[in-house]
Amino acid sequence: MALQWMILTYVVAAEAVIAFLLTLPAPKALKSTIVSLISLILQPSMFIVPFSAFQLLDIYWKNEHRLMCSGDTCTAAERDRYEKSIFKAQRNVILCFSACLLYWCIYRVCKYHKEIQSMEEVEKR
Template sequence: MGLQWVILAGVVAAEAVVAALVTLPAPRLIQSRIVALASLIIQPAASIIPFVAFQLLDLHWKNEHRLMCTSEICTSQERLRYEKSILKAQRNVILCVLACLLYWFIFRICKFHKEIKELEEAQKRLKEQ
């Protein structure tokens, strides 16, 4: 199960890099190339959404069926293990939410750049007429 979270963390890191590249100010030519590359990547990267949904369902199921260790009967080691599992689950939920948000940010930024480019071309055509 740890490999899934490593893959998801790698995807989130890659999305963060792409989001930073797309949003950083750069000359128009370089910016348009970066946005074009991100637009090509964005459609195959949509497969992260079902993967994240499955991971969230798995986390929810594990949370519902987790053994509780809140009474006086639990030893300190059991309580520590329980708290660690809660913290890992919270971290994984944050990772899933970040994956979805970063994907959406990149998608919207690429769409905005495309719309701006179309508007500039329309303005250019109107000036030529």
């Protein structure tokens, strides 16, 4: 399970770097090249959306079937372990949502850039 979260973490970091590159001001030729390269990468990297959705379903299922640790029946170590698992689940939910949100932002920035280019070409004619 840890490998899946590590992969998702690296994908979110890569998406953040790509989003940063897309929003940096750059000369028109360089910006067009960057956008075209990232547009080629967008469709194969679409796997991140269903992957994140599957991870969210896994978190939900584990949350529904988790043993509750409350009251006097739990020791301090069990309570700490329970709270740690809750915090990890919350962190992973944020990771899944940020992966989807960053993918959508990158997609929209590329789409807007292409629309602006097409409008500029129409204006030149």
